[in-house]
Amino acid sequence: MNIALALPLLLAVPLVAVGAIALGASPRKTALWASWINLIPGFLVSGVVLRRGEIFYGPEGTNLREVFPVQFRLGLDGLSLPLLWLTLLVTVAAIGVARADVKRAMEYHICLLLVGLGALGAFLSLDLFYFFSFHEVALIPSFLLIGIWGQGDRTGAAWRMTLYLVLGSLLLLIALIGLVWAAPETARTLDWRVLTETLRAQPIPASQQTYLAALLIAGFGTLVSLVPFHSWAPGGYASAPAPAAMLHAGVLKKFGIYGLLRLALPLTPLGWRELSWIVGLMLAGNILYLGLASLAQRDFRWLLGFSSAMHMGTIFLGLISGTVLGLGGALVLMVGHGLSAALGFAVAGEVGQRAGTTWMKDLGGLATRTPKLWFYLMIAGMASIGLPGLANFAGEIMIFFGAWSAHPFLVGIAAWGVVLSSVAMLRAIRSIATGPVSSALDSRKGSDLNGFQEVWPFALLTALLFLMGLVPNLVLGPARPVLERLIQP
Amino acid sequence: MIRWFCPEVLLVLTGVTLILADALIPPGKKEWLPRLSILLGIALFIFTIWQSGQPMPEVWANLFVTDGLSLVFKPFFVLCLVGVTLISVRYPMGREEVVRTEFLALPFFSTAGLCLLASARDFLAIFVALELVAISLYLLAAFHRSRAASLEAGMKLLVMGGLSTGFLVMGIAWLYATAGSTEFSRIILEQAGRPASPALLFAVGLILTGLAFKIAAVPFHAWAPDVYEGAPTPITAFLAIASKAAGFVLLLRIFCLGAFALDSVGWVFRPILLTMGIATVTLGTLAALPQRNLKRYLAYSGIAHAGYMLLALGTWGESGMGTVAGYLWAYLLATFPVFIFVQELERVHGNADMRHLDGLAQRDPGPALGLTLCFLSMAGLPPLLGFSAKLSVFTALWSAGEIPGLVVGVIMAVVGLGFYLVPIRAMYWEREPDVVPAQRFPSFLVWILLLAGAAQLILGFQPRPLVRLVEKSLAPMVSGNLQGK
Numbered sequence: 001m002n003i004a005l006a007l008p009l010l011l012a013v014p015l016v017a018v019g020a021i022a023l024g025a026s027p028r029k030t031a032l033w034a035s036w037i038n039l040i041p042g043f044l045v046s047g048v049v050l051r052r053g054e055i056f057y058g059p060e061g062t063n064l065r066e067v068f069p070v071q072f073r074l075g076l077d078g079l080s081l082p083l084l085w086l087t088l089l090v091t092v093a094a095i096g097v098a099r100a101d102v103k104r105a106m107e108y109h110i111c112l113l114l115v116g117l118g119a120l121g122a123f124l125s126l127d128l129f130y131f132f133s134f135h136e137v138a139l140i141p142s143f144l145l146i147g148i149w150g151q152g153d154r155t156g157a158a159w160r161m162t163l164y165l166v167l168g169s170l171l172l173l174i175a176l177i178g179l180v181w182a183a184p185e186t187a188r189t190l191d192w193r194v195l196t197e198t199l200r201a202q203p204i205p206a207s208q209q210t211y212l213a214a215l216l217i218a219g220f221g222t223l224v225s226l227v228p229f230h231s232w233a234p235g236g237y238a239s240a241p242a243p244a245a246m247l248h249a250g251v252l253k254k255f256g257i258y259g260l261l262r263l264a265l266p267l268t269p270l271g272w273r274e275l276s277w278i279v280g281l282m283l284a285g286n287i288l289y290l291g292l293a294s295l296a297q298r299d300f301r302w303l304l305g306f307s308s309a310m311h312m313g314t315i316f317l318g319l320i321s322g323t324v325l326g327l328g329g330a331l332v333l334m335v336g337h338g339l340s341a342a343l344g345f346a347v348a349g350e351v352g353q354r355a356g357t358t359w360m361k362d363l364g365g366l367a368t369r370t371p372k373l374w375f376y377l378m379i380a381g382m383a384s385i386g387l388p389g390l391a392n393f394a395g396e397i398m399i400f401f402g403a404w405s406a407h408p409f410l411v412g413i414a415a416w417g418v419v420l421s422s423v424a425m426l427r428a429i430r431s432i433a434t435g436p437v438s439s440a441l442d443s444r445k446g447s448d449l450n451g452f453q454e455v456w457p458f459a460l461l462t463a464l465l466f467l468m469g470l471v472p473n474l475v476l477g478p479a480r481p482v483l484e485r486l487i488q489p
Numbered sequence: 490m491i492r493w494f495c496p497e498v499l500l501v502l503t504g505v506t507l508i509l510a511d512a513l514i515p516p517g518k519k520e521w522l523p524r525l526s527i528l529l530g531i532a533l534f535i536f537t538i539w540q541s542g543q544p545m546p547e548v549w550a551n552l553f554v555t556d557g558l559s560l561v562f563k564p565f566f567v568l569c570l571v572g573v574t575l576i577s578v579r580y581p582m583g584r585e586e587v588v589r590t591e592f593l594a595l596p597f598f599s600t601a602g603l604c605l606l607a608s609a610r611d612f613l614a615i616f617v618a619l620e621l622v623a624i625s626l627y628l629l630a631a632f633h634r635s636r637a638a639s640l641e642a643g644m645k646l647l648v649m650g651g652l653s654t655g656f657l658v659m660g661i662a663w664l665y666a667t668a669g670s671t672e673f674s675r676i677i678l679e680q681a682g683r684p685a686s687p688a689l690l691f692a693v694g695l696i697l698t699g700l701a702f703k704i705a706a707v708p709f710h711a712w713a714p715d716v717y718e719g720a721p722t723p724i725t726a727f728l729a730i731a732s733k734a735a736g737f738v739l740l741l742r743i744f745c746l747g748a749f750a751l752d753s754v755g756w757v758f759r760p761i762l763l764t765m766g767i768a769t770v771t772l773g774t775l776a777a778l779p780q781r782n783l784k785r786y787l788a789y790s791g792i793a794h795a796g797y798m799l800l801a802l803g804t805w806g807e808s809g810m811g812t813v814a815g816y817l818w819a820y821l822l823a824t825f826p827v828f829i830f831v832q833e834l835e836r837v838h839g840n841a842d843m844r845h846l847d848g849l850a851q852r853d854p855g856p857a858l859g860l861t862l863c864f865l866s867m868a869g870l871p872p873l874l875g876f877s878a879k880l881s882v883f884t885a886l887w888s889a890g891e892i893p894g895l896v897v898g899v900i901m902a903v904v905g906l907g908f909y910l911v912p913i914r915a916m917y918w919e920r921e922p923d924v925v926p927a928q929r930f931p932s933f934l935v936w937i938l939l940l941a942g943a944a945q946l947i948l949g950f951q952p953r954p955l956v957r958l959v960e961k962s963l964a965p966m967v968s969g970n971l972q973g974k
Contacts, residue, residue: 068877068956107850107917129880133871133950140865143910147918155918159907166870166906170899173880177887 168222213271242349286313326402333395642719660695770796859938
């Protein structure tokens, strides 16, 4: 049997689960089983990628003659492999923390599975049509997740997020059309692998590269919440139910960075270099402006939302570093941030569930009342600050070293970002975890995470954070050849 | 030759048969007539689809031609007819119940006119075919005589239709005066390689004005929302889809294929089409935002769609034709199911107010899902069919370098998602009203809606079948369209 069939299987499993849930299967059980089972094809394809470097599924040959030359092609290489695993595992954890007694459980779990499916498809697609489409699959489920099951200003947050992301996607769509049309007419293709080869042989003219790169930065930048396109993110995450925020902040957002790595860097290298000072300004905005804004937050969810958007700045620093070390750091930080953000939102969700609020001044005494939850809160906070031993530290330190020669000033700013993030996070932990047990926790008879049933998603994410922090080569080993090719002149 | 005109002949024959049968068969024994007409419609649809697989250009007395364009659109119009018949059967007629068979028969004549229109290549033939379409529609729009709104709709349609016909006839007269003929082939021969005279430009301008009424393009759109709201819902659907498509078929025939595909008129009309497109997209989208009546909402949504197609037409390129044809098919497949639903809403609640959608997902998840997919497809969200349609418009604009049109199109697509999300929000977010009507949707309609939703998804994920249909027929024409064959 052809092992490449495992690639479409990765997409089929959640889809089948969605169908089964719609037809009346138990929502939580089905979703959970599907997300665990999906690890099996994940292992199969990973084995091939580790041995051969890449794996493909889809029709061979290009169909340049056709008017609408879309081909359903999937592929995986060292760069998308870590993101595949990030998606698979965060999906497992997100569905793990989803509550069984949620209202309208059927639709809830379908939406969660669709968000995960969209992210998976986007990371696996080789054809730009599907690359773009899969990301959009996640859009409407997110809209519904925030709108129906969210908290706070859920209506406003859902609308803002959806329309903002659609605007970003359409800018991106124009950029993609532009990239495809920049290829010579006889070699126009939607397969980004082939397109990369074509445009490497016949680069796009420099002036055209600049505005294509600008469109890509604006489009993908909106999806990644790069300042000034960020304003959808903190509120959206703060209002989303915990599993949705985990999937969105942890996984889906990485699509924008992945897209820049895949398309902007290799296809418009001159434009990317020319615009890197603008990206530098924007990422400084992310780190300083959003970092300061996160200091001012009084609600733990909002703080996490701002801090999550803020860390994108550091990842972008890796992208403009122009070194394999910096890019590798960006990749490690993408994974690390995905895990730590997911853990953070999961903890916030549990706290909110137990105390009925996430306002930090109404909380306190978490450490004495619910020690296990406190432990995971500490892990999430420490990871986000960048404590050595956890994944984010490995990524950040690589980015700082990689970017030092090209952008020393920005590295300085990013170091300040670490300080800001520490202050914000430590203040939050102090007011949530220490002090007398708050009346909110007390009155609700807030109990700790109860038994294996409730603990395992948190333990899973924590273990992964440590694993990535101690052995970042798990990600870097397979990715290295791909990253080297990205910055080859 | 006659086999190519089978659809038209059969349509007229069916219409006549229905009316005769209605007169001859005693009341109480003609329940099978509607069913028969639906079956005949479906058979015709299969026939036209089969015919579209074998395009063979044949010209008949220089008046009619069977070429790619007509072969793509005959199944389109017949499918519209099937849909209209399907919901006409269930349309609550009140006191006009006795004349229901006529209500079923008239769309057949109108469709015959539409099919002829798709084949016509002489302005006289176009005019006759267009009047066959229009006069049937005037009657149908005012058919529900006991409802003032229906009469008003019929009246408005009559006046506006008369006005547009006036422009068209005047244009044809000027054209005849300058070019000496109304035949496309003659006009092409006459005009090739010559700069267009002002009189000719004036003539084309008048014709464009006449057609702009048909497609409800800004600034000739104002009639659409009122007429759509007042007319019986099956007829609204017919007006919104088939009649709009007819206008575009003629625009394609005239500007992409026929007499005026020449650059001698292009330098004037290309910017005009693009400007109209920009204005139409913008107005349609923005005006749809505050609508709370589904029929008016669909009217403005249709105006916005017409704008996108005008933008594609304005690129004046070879890709424009396939784009418009594909867009119309996508529009048909996404919009018609919504009209089917609107009629059911009217049956149950008496009007098509959007608040009846509140909480629909909880009591009827099937229709809600189908509708959601249709609305999202109209919004152009991947991986649904409408995305491929919008994508081809954007690609055409990009490759033609029409950046203003592209920018407006993109911005309005975002705003458009804003208003297409309104009914989705109502269905999924809003609390169910306290009093829920006991009447359920009939299960076959639930299945139609689900099927329509699945079609959006499947064709959106793999648009090749539709692309094939459009391309196979249209591609051979694009190359040789200036030779006047």
